[in-house]
């Protein structure tokens with residue numbers, strides 16, 4: 001099978017690392033102390049706080065410094081070992097200058113070969129063919145009807161979606177994705 005895997009908040013623990021960094025830099029901002037309810041940060045924060053979030057998220061070394069989600073590295077190695085093709089499928093941030101190179105660096109630093117070139121960057125994941133797409137985004141729309149089944153990687157901002165298979169954490173992937 002071809003297993004497409006999103007990066008932010010599926011492989012890389014982006015939101016958690018973002019909030020840890022924000023708490024240190026802006027300890028008195030209440031909006032940063034509660035779990036996010038919206039996928040898109042511009043829907044979540046007031047304008048002033050959004051600028052603070054963006055100043056961290058789009059800084060030059062942020063993306064490549066994000067720790068992996070617990071169990072993610074072992075899971076993709078094992079899925080690959082079982083004979084499946086793992087391809088990372090990610091959307092570049094608003095400022096691609098601080099996310100394209102860094103996403104490749106992240107894969108090289110944490111996984112190395114044969115995963116470090118298996119990255120597709122696209123704003124429209126429906127254009128990419130595969131059997132499964134593991135992604136935290138609540139709704140994934142685009143130009144095509146998807147060829148893959150969307151497996152929802154659970155986060156605080158996608159609990160309202162109940163129409164998809166849900167992966168609560170990587171430690172449970174063998175039970176949820178029993179076809180692999």
Ligand SMILES: [Mg+2]
Nearest residue numbers: 006008009136
């Ligand atoms: Mg994501």
